Amino acid sequence: MCTCTVCGGSGMQRVSGDRFRTCIVCLGTGQISSAVQSAPLNHQPINTPDLAKLSCPTRPLA
Numbered sequence: 001m002c003t004c005t006v007c008g009g010s011g012m013q014r015v016s017g018d019r020f021r022t023c024i025v026c027l028g029t030g031q032i033s034s035a036v037q038s039a040p041l042n043h044q045p046i047n048t049p050d051l052a053k054l055s056c057p058t059r060p061l062a
Contacts, residue, residue, distance in 0.1 A: 001031040
C-alpha cells in the first residue's frame with residue numbers, strides 16, 4: 001500500500017477554505033493499494049478494436 005496522492009494521506013480533501021470531504025480515491029483511509037492505482041497515461045492503450053464497435057443511439061428531434 002502507498003500514500004494516496006490525492007489527499008496526501010490525510011483521507012480528507014479540501015473543498016473550500018473551511019469545508020472538507022472524504023477523499024473518494026482512497027475512501028478516507030489515506031492509503032491506496034497498487035491494485036487500485038491507475039496506469040500512467042503513457043501505458044494506457046491508445047486504440048483498441050472494441051472502440052470501433054461503440055455506438056450512441058440517437059433519436060430525431062421533434
